[in-house]
Amino acid sequence: MLTFQIRNTDMARYLAITTFSVMMTLSMSTFAKAQSDNSLICQATIAAIFNKSIDEVKIQSEKSEITHVTYVRLSDASVWANKCKISGNRVIWATENGRWRDSDFDEIVTYEKINSEIKIRQAFSDGSSVEDSFYAE
Numbered sequence: 001m002l003t004f005q006i007r008n009t010d011m012a013r014y015l016a017i018t019t020f021s022v023m024m025t026l027s028m029s030t031f032a033k034a035q036s037d038n039s040l041i042c043q044a045t046i047a048a049i050f051n052k053s054i055d056e057v058k059i060q061s062e063k064s065e066i067t068h069v070t071y072v073r074l075s076d077a078s079v080w081a082n083k084c085k086i087s088g089n090r091v092i093w094a095t096e097n098g099r100w101r102d103s104d105f106d107e108i109v110t111y112e113k114i115n116s117e118i119k120i121r122q123a124f125s126d127g128s129s130v131e132d133s134f135y136a137e
Helices: 009-034 037-049
Strands: 058-063 066-073 078-087 090-095 108-114 117-123 129-135
Touching: 037 058, 037 066, 037 078, 037 090, 037 108, 037 117, 037 129, 090 108
Parallel strands: none
Antiparallel strands: 058 066, 066 078, 078 090, 108 117, 117 129
């Protein structure tokens, strides 16, 4: 992979987003037809956790029941990678090289899929919770 540094911040963001978009378009065109429910649930989970639209989170691959996704943080055009696995109705996630969020101190993320609607619920240790709904195409 070729790596270079650009001093102009706006140009760097433009190139990063453009390059990422082209790469995602090419890779997603063949993968889009094969998206499993687990992939869509992971995509919705990361969108909910990081306050993104489901379209901003891109499915990269699904290997051994682990789905890998990415999104671009617009503030600095950096690409963030995460992964998810499903256990019953629970979604366990991690950053690409980080730990799985499955300790007693982590939020519990669950999902419910009804037809094309995916509901993601995050339950926190203080008793509070947040629920987001997404619609799969």
